[in-house]
Amino acid sequence: MTATMDPGKKLINSIDSCVDDMLKGLVSCHPGLDLHEKRRVVLVKEWEQRGNKVALVSGGGSGHEPFSAGYVGEGMLTAVSAGSVFASPPASSVLHAIKCVSVNNTGGVLVIIPNYTGDCLNFGLAVEWARKREIKVETITVGEDCAISELRNSEPPRSRGMCGLVFTFKIGGAMSEEGNTLTEIKNELTKVVNSMATIGVALSACSLPGSPPLFTLAPDEMELGLGVHGEAGASRIKMCSASEAVEIMLDKLIITLSLKEGDEVAALINNLGGSSHIEEWIIANEVINQLGSKNINVKRIYVGALMTSLDMLGMQVCLLRLDAENKDKWLRYLDCETNAPAWPGTKLSLPSHFKPQNSESDIEEHIELQEKGLILGDEETSIFKECLSAASNAIITAEKHLNELDSGCGDGDCGSTLRRLAEGILEEIEKSSLSCTGKVFLQLANVAESRMGGTSGAVYSLMFISAGAKLEDSCLNHFTAFEEAWKCALEGVMKYSTAREGDRTMLDALIPAYNTYSCCMKETRSDQIKALMAAIDAAEQGCLNTQSMKARAGRAAYVNEALLTDVDAGAHGVALWLKAVCSVLIEKLGGEKAKCLCKSGH
Numbered sequence: 001m002t003a004t005m006d007p008g009k010k011l012i013n014s015i016d017s018c019v020d021d022m023l024k025g026l027v028s029c030h031p032g033l034d035l036h037e038k039r040r041v042v043l044v045k046e047w048e049q050r051g052n053k054v055a056l057v058s059g060g061g062s063g064h065e066p067f068s069a070g071y072v073g074e075g076m077l078t079a080v081s082a083g084s085v086f087a088s089p090p091a092s093s094v095l096h097a098i099k100c101v102s103v104n105n106t107g108g109v110l111v112i113i114p115n116y117t118g119d120c121l122n123f124g125l126a127v128e129w130a131r132k133r134e135i136k137v138e139t140i141t142v143g144e145d146c147a148i149s150e151l152r153n154s155e156p157p158r159s160r161g162m163c164g165l166v167f168t169f170k171i172g173g174a175m176s177e178e179g180n181t182l183t184e185i186k187n188e189l190t191k192v193v194n195s196m197a198t199i200g201v202a203l204s205a206c207s208l209p210g211s212p213p214l215f216t217l218a219p220d221e222m223e224l225g226l227g228v229h230g231e232a233g234a235s236r237i238k239m240c241s242a243s244e245a246v247e248i249m250l251d252k253l254i255i256t257l258s259l260k261e262g263d264e265v266a267a268l269i270n271n272l273g274g275s276s277h278i279e280e281w282i283i284a285n286e287v288i289n290q291l292g293s294k295n296i297n298v299k300r301i302y303v304g305a306l307m308t309s310l311d312m313l314g315m316q317v318c319l320l321r322l323d324a325e326n327k328d329k330w331l332r333y334l335d336c337e338t339n340a341p342a343w344p345g346t347k348l349s350l351p352s353h354f355k356p357q358n359s360e361s362d363i364e365e366h367i368e369l370q371e372k373g374l375i376l377g378d379e380e381t382s383i384f385k386e387c388l389s390a391a392s393n394a395i396i397t398a399e400k401h402l403n404e405l406d407s408g409c410g411d412g413d414c415g416s417t418l419r420r421l422a423e424g425i426l427e428e429i430e431k432s433s434l435s436c437t438g439k440v441f442l443q444l445a446n447v448a449e450s451r452m453g454g455t456s457g458a459v460y461s462l463m464f465i466s467a468g469a470k471l472e473d474s475c476l477n478h479f480t481a482f483e484e485a486w487k488c489a490l491e492g493v494m495k496y497s498t499a500r501e502g503d504r505t506m507l508d509a510l511i512p513a514y515n516t517y518s519c520c521m522k523e524t525r526s527d528q529i530k531a532l533m534a535a536i537d538a539a540e541q542g543c544l545n546t547q548s549m550k551a552r553a554g555r556a557a558y559v560n561e562a563l564l565t566d567v568d569a570g571a572h573g574v575a576l577w578l579k580a581v582c583s584v585l586i587e588k589l590g591g592e593k594a595k596c597l598c599k600s601g602h
Contacts, residue, residue, distance in 0.1 A: 010209045018209055019062045019084055026069055030341045032352045033072060036360040039096040042069040043079040045354050048103040054176045054185055055101035058112040060119050061086045064228060066342040067307040075338030076173035085208055086229045088118030091449050091458060094126035100363050108136035108182035112168055114161030115143030121458030124496025128465055138186050142168055146197040146256040147225025147234040158498045160227055162198035163270040163307040164318045174333035195321045197256040199225055199249045202314030206230045228309040246286040249317050257321045261295040270316040273308035283315050300334055373438040373472040374481050381435045387584045388429050391577035392422035398576055405569035414569035417456045424451035441468030459493055466492025486514050499553035504546045506570035513539035513578055529590045532582040539578045543571040
């Protein structure tokens with residue numbers, strides 16, 4: 001009898017240590033790189049000697065190797081932050097990378113963000129913290145996937161970042177070495193992102209260490225337009241030849257980029273991890289020949305495992321349209337030398353005797369939070385504490401139900417994640433003074449980031465840091481400041497997230513509640529009780545509305561709609577803690593009458 005291999009089998013030491021072991025192995029083989037183990041940050045060895053050259057920082061979840069650490073080197077990235085398998089790195093690690101490469105750097109830092117919810121939020125949060133340290137930093141978000149047109153064409157674009165990220169690393173890195181400014185590089189890479197598109201096919205799903213495949217395919221099926229995190233594709237098609245598969249992909253790419261006879265392109269052929277070298281070169285040959293038959297000239301083509309999805313059997317094709325205006329300089333940047341280890345045989349493979357003056361621990365520092373802005377009196381501070389306690393306890397009580405609501409998206413951990421935040425808040429309010437509201441919210445941002453992690457941690461951290469920044473500057477009365485901070489919290493999230501009202505997220509409870517509160521306060525001027533009660537109703541109705549919404553943001557956007565049968569867990573969580581906060585305020589403002597109202601329905 002022939003033994004059948006468990007697809008979850010991997011040659012690793014443990015699931016928990018596999019990312020750290022991988023990074024150590026990379027740097028052991030390329031001692032010209034520097035690894036800050038605690039932060040999972042990989043840097044060029046000379047990271048503190050940039051001078052006036054712009055530093056490029058990127059990263060994302062692990063499991064896509066050689067992306068992204070394999071592209072650290074002269075002529076490409078200066079540093080990357082690696083997350084766990086298929087999970088964005090925490091903002092604190094991204095911030096560490098930014099702080100490192102900003103040392104002795106007058107050129108500034110460009111952060112290249114893959115267009116995934118967790119990456120956008122955590123990298124965005126890190127950038128906001130960096131700016132509070134007066135670090136010169138800009139961002140560009142890369143999303144060139146064209147599998148689902150409505151995501152690419154939405155505003156803002158929701159298309160996923162794929163192997164085309166490598167084009168931005170190469171062109172941006174070459175521009176940095178050439179001495180271009182931060183603004184010039186950002187503007188040029190924006191043109192690059194708008195000139196490329198990627199689509200792929202898979203013959204089988206990947207499997208996380210110790211787990212079965214994330215989806216199943218029949219022997220005669222292929223998945224078209226899949227993602228690099230194991231999520232299923234835009235459609236399922238019958239198994240076909242390499243030639244037919246390339247034809248299907250090129251048709252989509254040509255339409256997306258409006259390619260026509262006489263146009264020129266650069267191409268990436270990306271092995272998603274489990275396909276053979278034979279398949280790589282067959283696909284490359286088909287791309288060149290089929291585009292050539294349409295009189296579209298492939299000026300450069302790069303083939304290999306560039307951005308993988310663990311052990312997925314499949315290939316991606318990325319095309320970069322070379323317009324007359326950009327062709328010569330983009331080709332020159334693509335041809336510039338780089339020693340990034342994703343290109344074998346570079347000088348980084350040789351031992352290095354260079355030692356940075358600053359170690360990882362030298363960069364570890366915490367921003368000093370100042371007490372400025374809105375200051376509360378003793379009675380108000382007591383109410384503030386009661387609000388935070390009530391919100392936290394409401395979330396802790398609802399943990400199990402929130403997890404059940406979240407199970408439709410596959411994770412099932414929304415309640416547990418919010419519970420960690422709630423416990424962290426309860427600990428924080430017992431040891432900290434709560435009179436300075438701006439400082440408190442910045443402290444809560446740290447709690448959310450360190451306790452929650454992932455996408456939720458970044459969302460709540462961005463809300464808290466944005467609200468805190470407003471309250472630091474506020475000289476308004478308490479309820480006006482509260483309203484302005486709420487508005488800024490929403491703007492802070494939407495600055496880095498593609499989610500908007502109607503996308504089946506927590507914003508579907510939070511935005512209607514704010515709009516209702518704000519409108520009611522304008523109408524009634526001073527009736528806060530009425531405004532707070534209306535906000536509770538709006539949040540609960542907004543949460544109920546998510547039950548019939550199509551998910552258009554986060555991982556739920558890629559989940560079969562049939563699995564999303566209840567309200568959104570994040571929206572329900574918002575409705576719970578917002579009701580708890582408002583109920584405390586109503587009771588304190590309105591006395592016994594308000595207390596009865598709260599017990600009867602609010």
